[in-house]
Amino acid sequence: MRYIPNSPEERAEMLREVGLSAPEQLFDTIPADVLLRAPLRIPEALSEIELLAHFERLAAQNAAARRPSFLGAGAYSHYSPTVVDALIQRSEFFTAYTPYQPEVSQGTLQAIFEFQTLVCQLTGMEVANASMYDGSTALAEAVLMAERVTRRRRVVVSPALHPEYLAVAETYVAHAGIELARGNFDEAAGLSAFDDAQIDDRTAAIVVQSPNFFGCVEELQQLSERAHRAGALLVVCVTEAISLGLLKPPGACGADIVVAEGQSFGVPLSFGGPYVGLFATREKYARQIPGRLVGVAHDKQGRRGFVLTLATREQHIRREKATSNICTNEGLIALAATIYMETLGRRGLQEVAAQCAQKAAYAARRISALEGFSLPYSAPRFNEFVVRAPVAADGMLERLASEHDITGGLALSRYTPERANDLLVCVTETNTRAEIDALVAGLASAATSGS
Amino acid sequence: MANVPEDLHYSKDHEWIRMEGDTGTVGITDHAQHSLGDVVYVELPKPGDRFAAHEVFGSVESVKAVSELYCPVAGEVTEVNESLSDDAEKVNADPYGAAWMIRLRLSDPGEVDKLMSAVEYEDYIKDAE
Amino acid sequence: MKTPKATPHVTQNESLIFERSHTGRKGYRLPALDVEETALEELMPAHLRRDDDLEGVPEVSEPDVVRHFTRISTWNYNIDLGMYPLGSCTMKYNSRLNERVARIGGFANLHPLAPERDAQGALAVLHELQQHLAEITGLPGVSLQPAAGAHGEMTGVMMIRAFLDARDGVGENDAPRRRVMLIPDSAHGTNPASAHLSGFTVKTVRSTPQGQTDLDALRELCAAGDVAGLMLTNPNTVGLFERDIREICRIVHDAGGLVYMDGANMNALVGWARPGDMGVDVIHLNLHKTFSTPHGGGGPGSGPCCCTAELEPFLPVPRVVAQGAEIGNASYKLDYDQPQSVGRVKAFFGNFGMHLRALAYILTHGPDGLRDATEAAVLNARVIAHGLTSDYEKPFDAPPMHEVVFTDKRQGRKGVNTLDIAKRLIDYGFHPMTIYFPLIVQGAMLIEPTESVGRQEIEQFVEAMREIAREAEADPDLVRNAPHTTRIGRLDEAAAARKPVLRWKPEERAATA
Secondary structure, eight states: OTTOOSOHHHHHHHHHHTTOSSGGGGGTTSOGGGBOOSOOSSOOOOOHHHHHHHHHHHHHTOGGGGSOBOOOTTOOOOOOOHHHHHHHTSHHHHTOOOSOSGGGBHHHHHHHHHHHHHHHHHHTOSEEOSOBSOHHHHHHHHHHHHHHHHOOOEEEEOTTSOHHHHHHHHHHHTTTTOEEEEOEEETTTTEEEOOGGGSSTTEEEEEEESSOTTSBOOOHHHHHHHHHHTTOEEEEEESOGGGGGTBOOGGGGTOSEEEEEOTTTTOOOGGGOSOOEEEEEOGGGGGGOOSOOEEEEEBTTOOEEEEEOOGGGSHHHHGGGSSOOOOSOOHHHHHHHHHHHHHHHHHHHHHHHHHHHHHHHHHHHHHHTSTTOBOOOOSOBSSEEEEEOSSOHHHHHHHHHHHHOOBOOEEGGGTOTTOTTEEEEEOOTTSOHHHHHHHHHHHHHHHHHTO | OOOOOTTOEEOTTSEEEEEETTEEEEEEOHHHHHHHOSEEEEEOOOTTOEEOTTOEEEEEEESSOEEEEEOSSOEEEEEEOGGGGTOTTHHHHOTTTTTOOEEEEESOGGGGGGSBOHHHHHHHHHHHO | OOOOOOOOOSOOOOOOHHHHOOTTOOOOOOOOOOSOOOOHHHHSOGGGBOOSTTTTSOOOOHHHHHHHHHHHHTTBOOTTTSOOOBTTTOOOOOOHHHHHHHTOHHHHTOOTTSOGGGOHHHHHHHHHHHHHHHHHHTOOEEEOOOOSHHHHHHHHHHHHHHHHHHHHOBOGGGOBSSOEEEEETTSOTHHHHHHHHTTOEEEEEOBOTTSSBOHHHHHHHHHTSOEEEEEEESSOTTSOOOTTHHHHHHHHHHTTOEEEEEETTGGGTTTTBOHHHHTOOEEEEOTTTTTOOOOTTTOOOOOOEEEOTTTGGGSOSOEEEEESOSSSSOEEEEEOOOTTOOOOSSSTTSOHHHHHHHHHHHHHHHHHHHHHHHHHHHHHHHHHHHHHTTTSBOSOOSOOSSOEEEESHHHHTTTOOHHHHHHHHHHTTOOOOEESOSTTSTTEEEEOOOTTSOHHHHHHHHHHHHHHHHHHHHOHHHHHTOOOSSSSOOBOHHHHHHSOOOSOOTTHHHHHO
């Protein structure tokens, strides 16, 4: 095995050095009745050439990876500057451990400090952590934190939340004594709506996604005022982080906890992961944050450095009373997001967001002009929108893929069977006008050919 | 050698209480702050909260440890040392003075008699070492 | 053999990117907008738009970014540079080949909501990895959804909870009928934190002076009748195999509970022994430890959950299942129809990029290579145990598996403690070992070399440790003030925690310059 430095001869010498004569003796402390007798039934070792051929063959079966695509819904295709992947492939970053020894981890620590700062700037919040697994688990942790902060046990959730995020939150709170109540949905606007009866002095938080799962931008200011009147928190979830380059930051609208999926910041789609969860809140709740935090520290000579701090919140110290069980987070993906945000910078983040919104507006205009197609929701949208087709969306999208080689969006029947004709279309800066025009033409033809 | 003032009463959880009438002032001992190391944060209750003897009323944190604070006797919190939220290091510097934690109106002022005297506490921490 | 000590480095200074920013610098270029522009107000009403012009977000050029990150990167220790002997962390070699595999366009550009028929290659990867992990652990049910070890623990404990609720019913106010999760005093902190998320109360099982689970204590705790399960790390966190593992599992099972194994230390077992054969019901693996996916300065990880057939219905949804002919032309689908499942623990299917790397690791090794790697890892640890016994206190006599624990007891007499020894090791060019863990060993130094370290480097490490022991005798201050060779000295963590500064702010530009 080429990854093991010591040759069999060297290992034999080392064995003798420690007073053993056979490698099996290294495992003497394992009772004989649990030692494995037969070899593992897995394929024989492959060479590099064979291994690459195996994976290339499998990758070739992923036809969807090669097509122009209008899929969004929590994972977005954005342009990532070449430097992002080049820099995260430096040994010093990708083969380093968690920065528990600050003297030999300042690179990672400083990068996380920059990440925390950028997350605060974009969300309009005061403190952010070093990352969560992804947007969905960040949201679940935000629900748990809302209960800790308010000591109230009912959380009212927008029905326009990503269905997979909601499912994850349900799993996390299953035994936490928290009731997840469902808000209403304004079918004309495409926005969350809440009954006054749902928001009272037992409500810990209102949870909304914006832009919501259907692409509509929520009125966060109004929602935060309603939450705060009842002494509840407003938790805002963002799945398309690029929208922060254009939209009013949730923090400026009064949000108390903001979580986001950071995949849009230069991270490949990679069939759903690894992504990176962003988690930000108000300074007064800093000690209730889950996960790692990096802060400024100084050495005896007064030189500035960075350390993991406020660690007493965490599982390795507070054990079952910790603010979360999280340990390993998404360090390298947070680094990729940091490099992305810094490379695009102040102007680039605004320009990407503007291009997404412009191209989506163009696509929406063109599609809504098609015979039998409509856009059911009136609220402002960023780069995703629901299209109501004259025929069943799943079959239509299948024809679009096979006949026009375009992944036209997501059939919402995947999550909501009664939305048979609805599809969610996402447009980003990577979709050219030619692709959008081909989508429009393809939809027109796929809608008629199937009916 | 830990400082153990004579005029205080001590609990086995290393809290002290100074009595004035039916009210007591509570903090942690010099021995306790010393074994905790650099104190970075103190979490305290609100005035009006009631605690039984040995009940947890707060916590004190060093960089890498959290210790719970146990109420030495039963009572109602009348005052909290707010200054500790900004200056936790006072717990290390002046555990019997500036770093007092709560004032307590005792449910039963006689309960302090069950606590240790300075001499008893000194023996207690000597045994523990 | 003489170990050359590390010396200070060329790139000593690099400010925060915010301090490098200059108005007007740009590091990107997008194509010109190729559609008719919609008026801004029509696109998004003003009250929904940002009005801060992203003030404070840096403006830098591409070379600024590259130099910035390259410079700060040089302040990091890393596996490619040298041995990373962190106990229970398994910092083994991260192959570049695996990185290449994860970046193949057909995987990297695949959207998770792509239609199943157009993502068959990715589903095949998930299915193949599930099968291999089932074989390696001896536990047939596998979910790749958990994103890290603690996430896998949470999933596993939730499965235990769901299994018990289905078997015994649920108590009042959703209290579990069996409310106690037993956890040894040597466990990782994630274990109790994960158990708590499922509504369990944690009770501690003590260890014997020999570093094994105390069977009498376990029996006594189990006799109470309220035990839901035991969370056990094996080999445990002092590097010893739990010799009585079969009996431990029997005691817990007889008491009506289940056994969860924390798979953090699987690098001592792969190819030699399987948790399923020991009586374990559910385990998580750390692909970022045992299966070499890079640690990335704190993630991403991946924490698959493997379980018995009995627990399989409780695994998270969706499951990845094969249909039709197994060999050659099977097709794969996502199965959501699992009514007893604990639900979803993450959006989509887990950290797929890590699954690719782990599968590449397994296929590169094959059955013999995996067994060899385990053997080499244990042998390396044994050589270190042998080499350091003369200079450091070894609290347990039993021969260690893949990691060995020492303490600072002897050096403590000179006022040199574990932290000092760890920091001094940096001056010799090594990353420190895991320190002050497990909590049951005072002044613990937990050393895990892994199989990725050659004999010469092992010997250099041993020599460096022995030299530090000599320094602790002759010149304790030299050790107490270490490290001496890094860009920055020991940082005042107490001050950092008292007045936390968790983000950069513009007004600090002057103050910190």
